[in-house]
Amino acid sequence: MARKQNGTELNVEPGIGEVRRGILVHGIVQGVGFRPFVYRTAKALGLRGFIKNTSSGVSVEVQGSEDLIGKFLFEVQQHAPPLAKIHSFEVRPMIPVEEDGFSIELSLAGSEVETLISPDIALCVDCRRELADPENRRFQYPFINCTNCGPRFTIVEKIPYDRQYTSMKGFAMCPICDKEYHDPLDRRFHAQPTACRDCGPRIELRDASGQKVRCIDALAEAAALLKDGKILALKGVGGFHLAVDARNDAAVRLLRERKGREEKPFAVMMSDMELVRQFCDVEPEEASALLSPEAPIVLLVKRSMKGLSASIAPGNDRLGVMLPYSPLHSLLFDRGADVLLMTSANFSEEPILHENREAMERLGGIADAFLLHDRPIHIRCDDSVTIFLSGKLRQIRRSRGYVPAPVFLSGGGAPVMGTGGELKNTLCFLKGSKAILSQHIGDMKNYEAWQHFEQIFRHLQGIFQVSPELLVHDLHPGYMTTQWAAAQPLPMLGVQHHHAHLVSCLAENRTDGPAIGIVLDGTGYGTDGMIWGGEVLIGDASEAERFASLEPMPLPGGDAAITQPWRAALGYLFRSFSVLPELPFMSGKPAGLVLELLEKKLNTPETSSCGRLFDVVAALSGICDRITFEGQAAIALMQAAGGSIGREGFSFSFEENAGGLRILVAPLVREIADALGKGMSPGEVSRRFHRTLVDCFLEITLKASQQSGVKTVALSGGVFQNELLFEALIQELEHAGYRVLTHREVPTNDGGLCLGQAVIGRRFLEGRYRGVR
Structure with a gap:
């Protein structure tokens, strides 16, 4: 039987003993060099057949001896290109046909092709x-890349993923680049950002006024400015960084002053792993993450800050570290830099700046110079932040290197979108068995983030060809995401914040539940209109029972009590004592005004938040009474513990009420205040407080399990970024025989909320959603 291949009829008969196999590959296997890799592998083994993109993934048919096909299957699965992520690999027998050679076939015109765009990936070994190499034509070229590395997601405007639909469309390839681009045997076959010095993007240096600096080597000049203590705005892959010499304390303090970032830790970029190990302890898994194609920031335990500015990450035992992940970074380090403070160029949780003109206008009072390039960034994408806890690398901020790689779910269903929360916002589309989460967007209270949210919505909807049947939002009526959903011409569903956290953890672990969800965070709108945040739920994506929660306590002044935790501490004391104790933390504070609010119950919302409880203990202990960045008091309290939790905790107790089991906070506050009054050190208070929470939630889990029969526990919410609480609670729960689910692929904080929302939305469309009771 003759077969047509690319329009040509073939008449090569099958060999004796030949077999044919059909292979369907799902995952990130398009636009990442997978087809030419398969082509080269098949050609090297002398096999016949073809490979092409289809609506179901990448389809391969291969023909030859059983032995050679076995070798082919092994090579494809075990040695795929670094950007390829194979999710499933289906092999089926086929009847041998008449065929000549192996080819890369075009997709049928007009057919829908499954699209999974690769994230932006760090410079590969070959390009490095x-x-x-002085003999290579791309020697010292700041935009070198190939099918195994370079920008992808941030340059894609729409699909199909062809150069004309990327921000590289303005750069016409020279004859040599064009030849490489069309050669299946070349490493740059169909690498859309491929370019060289003759045809690609260029860099330039501008001064603070925006005037071009005339110099022979812009990178050398930029490195010299950094050495001289200047602040450099550097355009990278997904946006601008502000950079200074991390060894220059005056430069670091100047950046803090100009940016208005008083105490929040900065991250650094170091030239190589040898230098990283000089300043930090590095576990093998942490080294693997730093050197990985994703190249995230990794929060490492400090070894010594000698030689670095103490102002980089004050009061913190960890340092955020990344390695040079773009050729531009590598070349800058080659010019003399070895450790640079690198922070996103943005303001107060606004999105990272990414356009040249906008950066020069908005950073004019901060940066002393601008290292720019003319490759447009279509969609901005901040650096990812990770931490290695309890044996796994975990996401704190999931962006560059990971987005838009999907999180694979246990099953499929209708297309749904989750809009996320108000802080650390991300959004999520569900398409089939894939959850596509956006990059970090930020605080939705500012207009720039709102615009960024809308751009990302349109961008992801376009490149993944998904039209949601339902928009799922947080219950809070004041959230911008709730208001955005209400303005769209689509059905919408409000989902309780902590239920979404629980389901997010279940979903990424491909577990349908039910589970006991211990969900601890700062703020979440409850079904009763109160502020929740210390919740134990039992349920799954269809429904959940509020089994237990922290006792509600007053927040005098509302949001003011969040930024000034001494106010919250006074509120907790007011509720816990008939006569207020005298503690040093109140010295010089306008307590009378706050007490008046409490007595008259004016602007004094109540909360069951575990995050606020951390703030209160930190304030009572004199550790932190003013917050300049989210989580500051809780971090300071954890740091005070000195890396360990106590053997003994404070006492805790429960009471039954109509809304479920209540974990009493007032007795705990009284005991902590009494201990401080008797001279207990803040460090010992912190250690005992952490032990108290571990023991308390272990006992609550036991009660929930006895009632429900459930032996699976899911941990979610921003409080579980606390490594002492997180690791100790996992250890105790597992020792007690529970299966413990945690976050790895998506953040445990509100950056993972949208995933849970979207999965709950599917249950709603199936008629199976009953909410939180």
Whole structure:
């Protein structure tokens, strides 16, 4: 039987003993060099057949001896290109046909092709070698890349993923680049951002006024400015960084002053792993993450800050570290830099700046110079932040290197979108068995983030060809995401905040539940209109029972009590004592005004928040009474513990009420105040407080399990970024025989909320959603 291949009829008969196999590959296997890799592998083994993109993934048919096909299957699965992520690999027998050679076939015109765009990936080993090779035509070229590395997601405007639909469309390839681009045997086959010094993007240096600096080597000049203590605005892959010499304390303090970032830790970029190990302890898994194609920031335990500015991450035992992940970074370090403070160029949780003109206008009072390039960034994408806890690398901020790689779910269903929360916002589309989460967007209270949210919504909807049947939002009526959903011409569903956290953890673990969800965070709108945040739920995506929660306590002044935790501490004392104790933390504070609010119950919302409880203990202990960045008091309290929790905790107790089991807070506050009054150190208070929470939630879990029969526990919410509480609670729960689910692929904080929302939305469309009771 003759077969047509690319329009040509073939008449090569099958060989004796030949077999044919059909292979369907799902995952990130398009636009990442997978087809040319398969082509080269098949050609090297002398096999016949073809490979092409289809609506179901990448389809391969291969023909030859059983032995050679076995070798082919092994090579494809075990040695795929670094950007390829194979999710499933289906092999089926087929009847041998008449065929000549192996080819890459075009998709049928007009057919829908499954699209999974690769994230932006760090400079690969081959390109790094060429970058340093004086004989290579891309020697020292700041935009070298290939199918195994370079920008992808941030340059894609729409699909199909072809150069004309990327921000590289303005750069016409020279004849040599064009030849490489069309050669299946070349490493740059169909690498859309491929370019060289003759046809690609260029860099330039501008001064603070925006005037071009005339110099022979812009990178060398930029490195010299950094050495001189200047602040450099550097355009990278997904946006601008502000950079200074991390060894220059005056420069670091100047950046803090100009940016208005008083105490929040900065991250650094170090030249190589040898230098990283000089300043930090590095576990093997942490080294693997730093050197990985994703190249995130990793929060490492400090070893020594000698030689670095103490102002980089004050009061913190960890340092955020990344390695040079773009050729531009590598070349800047080659010019003399070895440790640079690198922070996103933005303001107060606004999105990272990404356009040249906008950066020069908005950073004019901060940066002394601008290192720019003319490759447009279509969609901005901040650096990812990770931490290695309890044996796994975990996301704190999921962006560059990971987005838009999907989180694979246990099953499929209708297309749904989750809009996320108000802080650390991300959004999520569900398409089939894939959850596509956006990059970090930020605080939705500012207009720039709102615009960024809308751009990302349109961008992801376009490149993944997904039209949601339902928009799922948080219950809070004042959230901008709730208001955005209400303005769209689509059905919408409000979902309780902590239920979404629980389901997010279940979903990424591909577990349908039910589970006991211990969900601890700062703020979440409850079904009763109160502020929740210390919740134990039992349920799954269809429904959940509020089994237990922290006792509600007053927040005098509302949001003011969040930024000034001494106010919250006074509110907790007011509720816990008939006569207020005298503690040093109140010295010089306008307590009378706050007490008047409490007595008259004016602007004094109540909360069951575990995050606020951390703030209160930190304030009572004199550790932190003013917050300049989210989580500051809780971090300071954890740091005070000195890396360990106590063997003994404070006492805790429960009471039954109509809304479920109540974990009493007032007795705990009284005991902590009494201990401080008797001279207990803040460090010992912190250690005992952490032990109290571990023991308390272990006992609550036991009660929930006895009532429900459930032996699976899911931990979610921003409080579980606290490594002492997180690791100790996991250990105790597992020792007690529970299966413990935690977050790895998506953040445990509100950055993972949208996933849970979207999965709950599917249950709603199936008629199976009953909410939280």
